[in-house]
Amino acid sequence: MLETAFQDYTFQSPLMNASGVHCMTTEELNELANSKAGTFVTKSVTKQKRQGNPEPRYYETDFGSINSMGLPNLGFDYYLDYLKKHQKIASTPVFFSVASMNMQDNIETLKRLEDSEFRGFTELNLSCPNVPGKPQVAYDFETTEKILTEVFSFFTKPLGVKLPPYFDLVHFDQMATILNKFPLAFVNSINSVGNGLIVDTEKEQVVIKPKEGFGGIGGQYIKPTALANVRAFYLRLNPSIQIIGTGGITSGQDAFEHLLCGASMLQIGTQLYKEGTSVFSRVLSELEAIMDAKGYSRIEQFRGNLKTFE
Numbered sequence: 060m061l062e063t064a065f066q067d068y069t070f071q072s073p074l075m076n077a078s079g080v081h082c083m084t085t086e087e088l089n090e091l092a093n094s095k096a097g098t099f100v101t102k103s104v105t106k107q108k109r110q111g112n113p114e115p116r117y118y119e120t121d122f123g124s125i126n127s128m129g130l131p132n133l134g135f136d137y138y139l140d141y142l143k144k145h146q147k148i149a150s151t152p153v154f155f156s157v158a159s160m161n162m163q164d165n166i167e168t169l170k171r172l173e174d175s176e177f178r179g180f181t182e183l184n185l186s187c188p189n190v191p192g193k194p195q196v197a198y199d200f201e202t203t204e205k206i207l208t209e210v211f212s213f214f215t216k217p218l219g220v221k222l223p224p225y226f227d228l229v230h231f232d233q234m235a236t237i238l239n240k241f242p243l244a245f246v247n248s249i250n251s252v253g254n255g256l257i258v259d260t261e262k263e264q265v266v267i268k269p270k271e272g273f274g275g276i277g278g279q280y281i282k283p284t285a286l287a288n289v290r291a292f293y294l295r296l297n298p299s300i301q302i303i304g305t306g307g308i309t310s311g312q313d314a315f316e317h318l319l320c321g322a323s324m325l326q327i328g329t330q331l332y333k334e335g336t337s338v339f340s341r342v343l344s345e346l347e348a349i350m351d352a353k354g355y356s357r358i359e360q361f362r363g364n365l366k367t368f369e
């Protein structure tokens with residue numbers, strides 16, 4: 060019913076966590092592995108482990124979240140050790156997220172991953188909005204092309220990129236032209252909408268400490284932007300490059316919308332943070348109910364088939 064083909068594998072469920080949420084420690088990763096998620100992704104690793112930004116650095120509202128974590132992570136070896144052990148007992152491929160503090164660190168980390176026995180998918184995070192003084196790589200098209208050229212000169216395992224939201228149709232065209240030059244396994248749209256601001260009117264204060272309160276926005280606030288990015292890249296990329304839809308998935312309906320726009324796998328961030336791993340079984344059953352009501356027995360019957368007006 061809910062199987063979803065992804066490159067040369069078929070996941071039993073299209074749902075997984077968004078990198079950064081519920082995936083920092085082995086305990087959290089084990090909980091994901093034992094949930095109704097089809098697979099999981101690690102917190103983005105950097106070359107050295109990082110404390111991340113000062114707290115408070117995450118805040119929730121009824122409509123979503125704001126975060127400026129600053130890429131806290133336990134380091135490359137911690138996650139590689141976990142995944143090497145995990146893939147000895149489980150056949151489902153998982154995702155290893157790699158962030159870049161700079162191009163050199165990126166390349167070094169990916170070279171170590173290439174030489175390792177890791178057999179899953181690699182998600183190259185080109186879109187963290189929360190490292191003070193560091194722009195989101197994927198807003199610099201020239202640098203993005205340079206990095207991907209260097210990466211694919213040695214990296215042979217399946218790899219995709221985590222992109223920030225774009226807001227201009229010409230940017231979709233320009234980015235898709237670059238991405239189509241490379242043998243990418245997937246594109247994951249979107250990362251949080253960078254540098255939003257949430258205000259506590261009672262305290263007349265921002266709600267997170269880093270960057271004077273500016274942080275990445277997630278949750279219901281960003282679903283229309285996420286759907287547009289999923290659809291825009293689905294329509295522009297070589298069909299061999301699949302889309303992971305991320306942003307604003309809180310229900311079976313949101314999941315259905317992302318799939319209709321062309322997503323193959325779906326990542327849940329803010330709602331997973333709020334609800335815990337039971338979110339996966341709830342969203343799956345809601346999605347199944349919608350598919351039943353519409354007479355669909357498989358996702359492939361409607362995936363990508365969003366209609367426009369004649």
Ligand SMILES: O=C1NC(=O)NC(C(=O)O)N1
Nearest residue numbers: 128129130187189251275
């Ligand atoms: O890529 C990222 N996106 C976010 O919204 N936050 C994290 C972070 O700040 O580490 N990284």
